[in-house]
Amino acid sequence: MKEILIRxxxxxxxAPAGSTILEVAKxxxxxxxxxxxxxxxxxxxxxxxxxxxxGGKIVTSCTTKIAxxxxxxxxxxxxxxxxxxxxELIFAERNHVCSMCVSNNHCELQDLACDLGMQxxxxxxxxxxxxxxxxxxxxxxxxNRCILCGRCVRVCAEVEGAHVWGIAGRGSExxxxxELGIDWGDAEMCTxxxxxxxxxxxxxxxxxxxxxxxxxxHPELVTTLKERREND
Amino acid sequence: xxxxQLKNPMYAELDRVIDSYRDAKGPxxxxxxxxxxxxxxxxxxxxxxxxxxxxxxxxxxxxxVTFYNFFRTVPQGKHVINVCLGTxxxxxxxxxxxxxxxxxxxxxxxxxxxxxxxxxxAVRCLGACGLAxxxxxxxxxxxxxxxxxxxxxxQQYAS
Numbered sequence: 001m002k003e004i005l006i007r008x009x010x011x012x013x014x015a016p017a018g019s020t021i022l023e024v025a026k027x028x029x030x031x032x033x034x035x036x037x038x039x040x041x042x043x044x045x046x047x048x049x050x051x052x053x054x055g056g057k058i059v060t061s062c063t064t065k066i067a068x069x070x071x072x073x074x075x076x077x078x079x080x081x082x083x084x085x086x087x088e089l090i091f092a093e094r095n096h097v098c099s100m101c102v103s104n105n106h107c108e109l110q111d112l113a114c115d116l117g118m119q120x121x122x123x124x125x126x127x128x129x130x131x132x133x134x135x136x137x138x139x140x141x142x143x144n145r146c147i148l149c150g151r152c153v154r155v156c157a158e159v160e161g162a163h164v165w166g167i168a169g170r171g172s173e174x175x176x177x178x179e180l181g182i183d184w185g186d187a188e189m190c191t192x193x194x195x196x197x198x199x200x201x202x203x204x205x206x207x208x209x210x211x212x213x214x215x216x217x218h219p220e221l222v223t224t225l226k227e228r229r230e231n232d
Numbered sequence: 233x234x235x236x237q238l239k240n241p242m243y244a245e246l247d248r249v250i251d252s253y254r255d256a257k258g259p260x261x262x263x264x265x266x267x268x269x270x271x272x273x274x275x276x277x278x279x280x281x282x283x284x285x286x287x288x289x290x291x292x293x294x295x296x297v298t299f300y301n302f303f304r305t306v307p308q309g310k311h312v313i314n315v316c317l318g319t320x321x322x323x324x325x326x327x328x329x330x331x332x333x334x335x336x337x338x339x340x341x342x343x344x345x346x347x348x349x350x351x352x353x354a355v356r357c358l359g360a361c362g363l364a365x366x367x368x369x370x371x372x373x374x375x376x377x378x379x380x381x382x383x384x385x386x387q388q389y390a391s
Contacts, residue, residue: 080298133377153291157289163289163290163291164291165291166289166291166292166294166295167295168294168295168298168299169298169299170298170299177291177294177295178291179291179294180276180279180280180283180287180290180291180293180294181294181298185344186322188290189290
């Protein structure tokens, strides 16, 4: 394949034509923060965290292919400030309360906030009233913690091939939905594979029983057990 | 779906529409457009039908339907009243027009009367600023509105 020469953070590198800036940076060991990107899924440039500077223009590195003679800067004061603001806006748009979240301490959003040194959010919180759908027997989708990265949508379509997840509405009204916006538990195309749970970067899609309040009791088990013993 | 639904002439027509777009590229929006013309709105059954017949996941159909303002998932009245809330009409008292319509019809913007005669919605500028405040009922524009004129116009449409 044709090799293309670009300059990334002042260093001249060559990479196959068709590579994205993010891929080249990774190969070179240059860290670029990402959130909606996941190796193995298509890239959509939704979260805007992986922005880089290409000749003064800000682009998402996950969706921008390299071009001959491209000058890429992956880190600068301007980029750091834009990423910080972007991250703050993601936090402010929904109700991210780490201390109450089932994903506390293993959350990509939280990790990113730590990595980028975000100690407070300067933009006003939107505090939207959002729903939580626990109709699926094994999993929960909590819209309060969704960042609309679309990983669930992509993994379901591209890897599982079930096409259960989608994004409905737009702007601040956008929501991840299952099928025709029905309850997840009623989604007939869902295979219960749990891939969406595994790829969700936050506590939005989680397994049931992971929070104290979700411990389910099954007293009927004892009843059944007793009956069986008596019949033996 | 299918056998039972296809006995319904509306679904049969939609079926023909989908067939006619068989070789078109990215025809979902056009098909939904026609479906809305046929049914008046896009209830879940129609979205499901489109999804199955076109081989497009329901989640994607629903995403498109909810993305565009043009698509409706609730039925619309026989007549659609578009009140202009553009700058000129605003200055000339568009809010009064909305208020009078609310008193006369008992509905606000985005709502439909119980008898499904009227749906009230708002637009930004109909390009008839010289007649402000204006409203449009179906394809007809009515300008220089006041209470008497609004009442008179509504009577023409009431049936």
